[in-house]
Amino acid sequence: MDVKNKDLWVFIETKEDGSAKNVGIELLSPGRRLADEQGGALCALVIGEQVQSAIDDANAHGADKIYVIEGSEYKNYTTDAYTNAVVYAIEKFGPTTMLFGATPNGRDLGPHVACRLKTGLTADCTSLGIDEESGNIAWTRPAFGGNLMATILCPDHRPQMGTIRPGVFKKGEETEPHADLIRVDFHVSSSQIRTEILEVIRAAAAEIVDLEGAEIIVSGGRGVGGPDGFKPLEELAHVLGATVGASRAAVDSGWISHSHQVGQTGKTVGPKLYIACGISGAIQHVAGMSGSDCIVAINKDPEANIFSVADYGIVGDLFEVVPKMTEEIRKLRNV
DSSP states (O other): OOOOOOOOOEOOOBBBBBBBOOOHHHHHHHHHHHHHHHOOOEEEEESSOOOOHHHHHHTTTTTTTEEEEEEEESOOOHHHHHHHHHHHHHHHOSEEEEEEEESSHHHHHHHHHHHTTTTTTEEESEEEETTTTOEEEEEEETTTTTEEEEEEEEOOSEEEEEEEEEEESOEEEEEEEEOOOEEOOOOOGGGGGGOOOOOOOOOOOOOOOTTHHHHHHHEEEEOOOSGGGGGEEEEEEHHHTTTEOOOHHHHHHSSGGGGGGGGGBBBBOOOSEEEEEEEOOOHHHHHTTOOOOOEEESSOOOTOOOOOOOOEEESOOOOHHHHHHHHHHHHHHHO
């Protein structure tokens, strides 16, 4: 594809009500830095039905240009409608870089767009930078089962594209809105959409775990010893107003559902406070929570790797330490 400018685009995924999902707004933050280093504009691509809320959100978080494709066919995500719309916009305006959130929809959309444009796509990135030698985007992601981090370049094809995990970056501060609004008239007929959404079934409320939006997370690993080992963690989470997380080891053992999993194969999180209880600190888990503002680790093993990333470490039995923490916080909060 012919590149027409040095602009960097961020796909702003929308909800059914036309508001923006967090990940797109989060990506405007690294997008600003990368766009400036590339010498181009930071652009948001908003697709959906009645998306003024998403437009306003992107405008308030630093976008220089906002491309908007609206239509009733975009109310619910479908691969065909969204792929055709994104490919049309990219071919028409020619950005050099495109960022997608690694949500279920983003993970479906990104590869379809990349295939149509005959370019590469780096999936599930956890870090973004600029390669000093070539000037290409340096996409970093876990590889070989999460045992190492690989940095990937796309030197020969454009646009450079990648999906980035939600929660890796934090929303930037709101700025004075200044974006140019560019409405793109592009519609997809029903005959071009090969799938039909008959019904949207919501998950049971008990299974909805908002790890990515949580400000405090209390997580348990293999050290909790079993399903009952999460009870003291749940009590601590209750007094803190926190969400309960888990490592892959605890999930694979069947002690807690996958919706609680933090890490490479779970959710990437960045809360203000992350309390890791009985978690060894495998690279797969650390990759999903190292962006936390403050990390407190509780582990009996003083050599546990989790202490290398923790701001505060407590060497001790979590079944003694956690109840004492809960008791003291109850006293302070009168819970």
